[in-house]
Amino acid sequence: MSKMKPRTLSGFMELLPAQQVLFDRMKQILASTYQLYGFTPLDTPLIEASEVLLAKGGGETEKQIYRFTKGDADLSLRFDLTVPLAKYVALHYSDLSFPFRRYQIGKVYRGERAQRGRYREFYQADIDIIGDGKLDISNEAEIPSVIYQTFTALGLRRFKIRVNNRKVLGGLFSLFGLGDQATDVMRAVDKLEKIGRDKVIQILTEDCAVAAEAAGALLDTLEAADPMAALEGLRGKDALLDQGIEELSTVVRYMGAFGVPQDHFAVDLTIARGLDYYTGTVYETVMTDHPEIGSICSGGRYDNLAEYYTDKQLPGVGISIGLTRLFYVLEEQGLLNQSLLTAPADVLILPMTEDLGPAITLATQLRAASLRAQLYNEPKKFKAKISYADKLGIPYVIFLGEDEVAAGAASIKEMATGQQQSVPFDQVPAYLLQRVAPMAQGKPIQENNDD
Amino acid sequence: MSKMKPRTLSGFMELLPAQQVLFDRMKQILASTYQLYGFTPLDTPLIEASEVLLAKGGGETEKQIYRFTKGDADLSLRFDLTVPLAKYVALHYSDLSFPFRRYQIGKVYRGERAQRGRYREFYQADIDIIGDGKLDISNEAEIPSVIYQTFTALGLRRFKIRVNNRKVLGGLFSLFGLGDQATDVMRAVDKLEKIGRDKVIQILTEDCAVAAEAAGALLDTLEAADPMAALEGLRGKDALLDQGIEELSTVVRYMGAFGVPQDHFAVDLTIARGLDYYTGTVYETVMTDHPEIGSICSGGRYDNLAEYYTDKQLPGVGISIGLTRLFYVLEEQGLLNQSLLTAPADVLILPMTEDLGPAITLATQLRAASLRAQLYNEPKKFKAKISYADKLGIPYVIFLGEDEVAAGAASIKEMATGQQQSVPFDQVPAYLLQRVAPMAQGKPIQENNDD
Numbered sequence: 001m002s003k004m005k006p007r008t009l010s011g012f013m014e015l016l017p018a019q020q021v022l023f024d025r026m027k028q029i030l031a032s033t034y035q036l037y038g039f040t041p042l043d044t045p046l047i048e049a050s051e052v053l054l055a056k057g058g059g060e061t062e063k064q065i066y067r068f069t070k071g072d073a074d075l076s077l078r079f080d081l082t083v084p085l086a087k088y089v090a091l092h093y094s095d096l097s098f099p100f101r102r103y104q105i106g107k108v109y110r111g112e113r114a115q116r117g118r119y120r121e122f123y124q125a126d127i128d129i130i131g132d133g134k135l136d137i138s139n140e141a142e143i144p145s146v147i148y149q150t151f152t153a154l155g156l157r158r159f160k161i162r163v164n165n166r167k168v169l170g171g172l173f174s175l176f177g178l179g180d181q182a183t184d185v186m187r188a189v190d191k192l193e194k195i196g197r198d199k200v201i202q203i204l205t206e207d208c209a210v211a212a213e214a215a216g217a218l219l220d221t222l223e224a225a226d227p228m229a230a231l232e233g234l235r236g237k238d239a240l241l242d243q244g245i246e247e248l249s250t251v252v253r254y255m256g257a258f259g260v261p262q263d264h265f266a267v268d269l270t271i272a273r274g275l276d277y278y279t280g281t282v283y284e285t286v287m288t289d290h291p292e293i294g295s296i297c298s299g300g301r302y303d304n305l306a307e308y309y310t311d312k313q314l315p316g317v318g319i320s321i322g323l324t325r326l327f328y329v330l331e332e333q334g335l336l337n338q339s340l341l342t343a344p345a346d347v348l349i350l351p352m353t354e355d356l357g358p359a360i361t362l363a364t365q366l367r368a369a370s371l372r373a374q375l376y377n378e379p380k381k382f383k384a385k386i387s388y389a390d391k392l393g394i395p396y397v398i399f400l401g402e403d404e405v406a407a408g409a410a411s412i413k414e415m416a417t418g419q420q421q422s423v424p425f426d427q428v429p430a431y432l433l434q435r436v437a438p439m440a441q442g443k444p445i446q447e448n449n450d451d
Numbered sequence: 452m453s454k455m456k457p458r459t460l461s462g463f464m465e466l467l468p469a470q471q472v473l474f475d476r477m478k479q480i481l482a483s484t485y486q487l488y489g490f491t492p493l494d495t496p497l498i499e500a501s502e503v504l505l506a507k508g509g510g511e512t513e514k515q516i517y518r519f520t521k522g523d524a525d526l527s528l529r530f531d532l533t534v535p536l537a538k539y540v541a542l543h544y545s546d547l548s549f550p551f552r553r554y555q556i557g558k559v560y561r562g563e564r565a566q567r568g569r570y571r572e573f574y575q576a577d578i579d580i581i582g583d584g585k586l587d588i589s590n591e592a593e594i595p596s597v598i599y600q601t602f603t604a605l606g607l608r609r610f611k612i613r614v615n616n617r618k619v620l621g622g623l624f625s626l627f628g629l630g631d632q633a634t635d636v637m638r639a640v641d642k643l644e645k646i647g648r649d650k651v652i653q654i655l656t657e658d659c660a661v662a663a664e665a666a667g668a669l670l671d672t673l674e675a676a677d678p679m680a681a682l683e684g685l686r687g688k689d690a691l692l693d694q695g696i697e698e699l700s701t702v703v704r705y706m707g708a709f710g711v712p713q714d715h716f717a718v719d720l721t722i723a724r725g726l727d728y729y730t731g732t733v734y735e736t737v738m739t740d741h742p743e744i745g746s747i748c749s750g751g752r753y754d755n756l757a758e759y760y761t762d763k764q765l766p767g768v769g770i771s772i773g774l775t776r777l778f779y780v781l782e783e784q785g786l787l788n789q790s791l792l793t794a795p796a797d798v799l800i801l802p803m804t805e806d807l808g809p810a811i812t813l814a815t816q817l818r819a820a821s822l823r824a825q826l827y828n829e830p831k832k833f834k835a836k837i838s839y840a841d842k843l844g845i846p847y848v849i850f851l852g853e854d855e856v857a858a859g860a861a862s863i864k865e866m867a868t869g870q871q872q873s874v875p876f877d878q879v880p881a882y883l884l885q886r887v888a889p890m891a892q893g894k895p896i897q898e899n900n901d902d
Contacts, residue, residue: 003761003762006538006760007503008496008499009500012498014539015494020491021491035795037818037825038824042468042471043474045465046572052455066526068519101825136828139828254811306457344552356592357708361708364710372486374488374489375593378587391548
């Protein structure tokens with residue numbers, strides 16, 4: 001029979017077992033951290049009707065989308081988790097209680113040009129809080145705490161959450177007489193980190209016809225060493241600006257109570273996060289040692305989640321982590337914790353007797369004690385069996401021959417040291433639990449200890 | 452703006468939050484049970500190259516598949532988890548250690564005609580053990596134990612695992628002189644449960660030209676009250692039959708040591724599980740009170756996982772649970788545990804002061820103690836706030852007004868009883884943990900107590 005060459009599509013991440021365990025650990029930590037803040041899990045379909053998914057229409061997204069027909073149906077794979085959320089909330093509105101806090105960790109699809117570190121199938125891990133008509137500012141203040149706890153739980157230490165407020169930006173533009181060119185100015189400001197102050201001033205003065213003085217004053221404020229102090233000095237001059245300052249101050253004021261250390265948080269007035277959609281607080285998160293990666297967790301406050309489906313005003317605030325891309329970056333940078341136990345089992349049991357009964361009984365006892373036990377009874381040489389445990393990183397091997405069965409004790413070999421010990425059957429679960437439990441405690445991210 | 456009517460595609464399960472929590476709990480229990488047996492998680496792409504996915508070709512599957520093009524690429528959504536596993540093992544062969552034990556819980560796609568309880572997107576939860584060249588019979592003997600522990604952990608009690616061996620069937624056919632018609636006879640036997648003995652004999656004698664005597668003798672053996680005893684009486688007459696009896700005996704012999712109670716396990720010689728593919732032990736699992744649902748967990752031993760991709764002989768054994776369908780059935784039958792805590796939070800904190808600091812600090816402390824705490828600061832009437840907790844099923848509500856802050860104690864209301872108690876701030880985590888922890892312990896399936 002002629003064989004088909006097995007391959008995985010380019011742009012699709014497919015991990016080897018040990019990596020997959022680390023990836024799953026990260027997913028699990030995200031889920032349990034989100035849950036601590038009262039977010040409930042959703043799992044919407046990957047396929048939606050194209051007209052529903054593309055209700056907003058247009059843009060770069062539509063080119064990248066996986067769209068196809070099945071029978072009469074025009075279908076598309078979701079390209080983010082926000083549009084399905086909007087559909088979900090509009091569709092199930094009467095069954096939900098607001099504020100509605102949900103998280104979803106799922107795959108999304110974008111047919112981008114394949115390039116290193118860019119994926120066509122990737123996980124997003126989103127949280128959103130949706131209000132019915134209104135949504136209190138305390139929800140916006142809480143988001144940095146979720147971000148901080150999430151990355152801390154993953155093991156990342158050197159990161160910073162940057163916060164801004166779109167009302168502050170809008171207010172400043174209007175204060176400096178740039179209200180009519182707000183969109184163009186926003187676009188220029190959005191490039192500040194990338195192209196620097198001088199080039200932004202050049203764009204503002206040459207392309208946007210902003211007076212040099214106004215451009216300079218705006219950038220002085222945006223880049224102020226103490227942005228909150230700079231903003232305080234401008235209070236009472238513009239209503240939108242005042243509202244933005246009030247919101248931003250509220251967010252800043254509660255950071256301590258939310259457990260976010262000062263050095264992990266900064267107000268950064270240069271953050272815009274795109275041209276429309278966001279209307280209040282916006283968030284970015286950068287790895288301190290790897291600013292080149294860009295934001296690893298972003299989001300913000302929006303006024304109208306589901307405007308394409310319903311007349312109801314549904315304001316919200318949310319953030320998204322691109323987990324697949326983050327995992328790729330962590331691996332590239334050598335930041336995955338290699339000492340974490342990624343073996344499929346805690347212990348490998350090698351029966352050395354014709355009758356497998358005693359080995360099976362022991363395995364059953366270990367599993368009842370929540371230990372991951374694998375029986376290995378393949379007809380291989382002793383060395384091959386040990387090598388199997390070694391390759392998989394299984395930390396303990398139990399030998400069970402006639403002698404052990406007669407003595408009622410298992411020979412347990414610790415793979416790391418090669419040491420072997422005889423342990424009575426009834427004490428084996430406790431013996432192993434005590435040693436294995438700490439191995440599963442580590443965090444998936446481990447930075448160098450040079451900070 | 453004209454609105455797009457929000458809808459979810461027919462045949463796609465989209466759950467409300469409380470149901471989703473139950474579904475996720477089931478998924479999590481499957482994963483952790485599989486892990487106890489040394490299975491490692493995989494998460495292969497949902498999209499594969501059509502030529503890879505359809506290497507086997509033909510059949511009903513190809514009609515149901517979601518297949519489309521993107522640029523030059525001919526792509527398909529996976530329709531099961533076995534073909535992606537075959538590809539994975541062939542592709543990553545040199546990076547894997549054998550036996551390779553993996554589980555995968557993921558969505559698969561089949562464009563079936565929509566009907567009640569049938570889904571086009573559904574979860575499969577699979578385990579497989581793949582050997583390199585050979586695979587010891589002990590692996591086949593272990594599978595019923597995984598099935599038993601899985602359903603027991605889910606909370607199901609009234610179910611039975613049925614086991615047969617394809618070599619036994621093949622041996623019996625040849626023993627009764629039906630070797631040449633094996634496929635037709637197998638097809639007839641496969642219908643036994645559905646159409647009954649008389650009709651099967653009719654098919655065998657009329658359509659397959661089997662002598663009435665041979666047909667009767669075959670069915671007498673297959674339907675014997677004690678099938679193992681009936682088989683023992685036939686030892687030594689056919690080599691394949693002998694091998695099958697030996698394997699089946701081995702599987703039966705170790706059930707006790709594997710912790711499977713006698714009343715949850717039966718040899719059933721009438722199980723065939725399709726016409727080809729399986730070559731050794733085959734498994735079915737039925738809910739005792741709902742035989743009409745059919746098998747909720749099936750699988751078996753096969754000889755050649757990846758024959759379309761590689762010359763390597765890769766025998767395996769595996770089972771699959773159709774989780775989406777199972778969930779649907781459980782809900783229909785009222786077997787989901789309604790008393791399980793499905794609320795998004797353990798406690799709702801209502802700040803009653805201008806300064807949110809104390810409420811936020813308390814929430815932060817509770818989360819540090821692994822309690823799921825939600826702050827609720829929307830400007831609503833008191834009654835609406837309580838109603839919010841009530842609707843979501845949040846078991847505890849904390850009031851934090853000036854008095855409570857001054858006294859250093861929170862007022863905690865137990866929603867189930869309406870009782871309210873004052874608890875010093877530092878004792879709140881322990882107070883709640885003690886009460887909430889048991890609520891999360893229940894199992895997702897709860898049968899009636901009438902057995």
